[in-house]
Amino acid sequence: MRNTKAIILFTQNVRLSRGNPKVPYTAISWEDIDLLFSAMLSDLLEILTQLLQVDVFLVTSKTELQDDFLFAFHNRVNVLYTAEKNYNRRVAFSIATVFNEGYNKVVAYFDNYPLFKDDFIKRVFSQLNYEDDCIVCSATNSGNCNLVAMKNNHSSWFDDVTEEQFINMDYLIKKACEDKLVIFTTQNLPTIVNGYDLQTLKNDIQTQMTNEVHYPKKTLLMFKYLDKKLRNWKPKDEAWDLRRYI
Numbered sequence: 001m002r003n004t005k006a007i008i009l010f011t012q013n014v015r016l017s018r019g020n021p022k023v024p025y026t027a028i029s030w031e032d033i034d035l036l037f038s039a040m041l042s043d044l045l046e047i048l049t050q051l052l053q054v055d056v057f058l059v060t061s062k063t064e065l066q067d068d069f070l071f072a073f074h075n076r077v078n079v080l081y082t083a084e085k086n087y088n089r090r091v092a093f094s095i096a097t098v099f100n101e102g103y104n105k106v107v108a109y110f111d112n113y114p115l116f117k118d119d120f121i122k123r124v125f126s127q128l129n130y131e132d133d134c135i136v137c138s139a140t141n142s143g144n145c146n147l148v149a150m151k152n153n154h155s156s157w158f159d160d161v162t163e164e165q166f167i168n169m170d171y172l173i174k175k176a177c178e179d180k181l182v183i184f185t186t187q188n189l190p191t192i193v194n195g196y197d198l199q200t201l202k203n204d205i206q207t208q209m210t211n212e213v214h215y216p217k218k219t220l221l222m223f224k225y226l227d228k229k230l231r232n233w234k235p236k237d238e239a240w241d242l243r244r245y246i
Contacts, residue, residue: 005105005106006056006057007048007051009048009056010094010109010110023196025199035222038069039114040216042218045077049073050118060080061083080097088159095155105149106149107136114205123186124186128149135172137149138185139188140190144168145168147186148172154175
């Protein structure tokens with residue numbers, strides 16, 4: 001342990017609504033989608049590893065990421081390997097592990113959205129200073145929780161629930177109330193659930209590229225690759241198998 005604050009990220013199965021062929025990026029293969037989300041995770045790690053006095057943890061299995069992906073973050077990211085396939089138990093395992101290593105402020109982020117402002121995470125850590133025991137949580141526009149910050153080990157909340165339960169904001173607020181914690185919420189955070197969200201992300205990255213020095217470069221490169229691929233796409237291509245995406 002180098003610091004007292006930590007943020008935890010997770011590799012996860014991509015869930016993307018694919019049923020409507022008129023939605024942007026519906027025709028790309030799942031393999032390309034996996035590459036895109038890996039690029040998003042890489043850009044997110046680049047942002048978070050620049051934070052001062054914060055250690056970054058990535059929870060994954062030994063088969064989910066290629067060696068060259070982790071090599072790029074050598075000595076910058078602490079990797080927690082687990083064979084646990086249930087996502088909620090991965091969350092419980094990682095939160096308990098990080099607190100047991102001596103950290104006293106921990107953020108778990110359940111998304112890979114690469115336009116993540118470092119000043120936002122600084123405010124989240126700062127908010128944890130104001131109460132003896134509290135949580136800070138953020139939701140998506142659909143009402144699911146995609147970030148929770150805590151200063152004590154509440155990993156038991158995630159042990160024996162389904163993923164659908166624990167990412168529900170109502171569930172987390174209920175557990176926090178049962179433990180008599182003070183609850184702080186932030187503004188909603190963006191996430192990716194369909195091709196329209198991907199299109200919005202690409203447009204936002206292109207806007208940021210023109211205004212800022214730092215932007216999600218790997219994600220933008222993947223979008224350029226996908227756009228080129230789609231320009232040459234034909235309905236007979238393997239990527240467009242409707243049965244596969246419904």
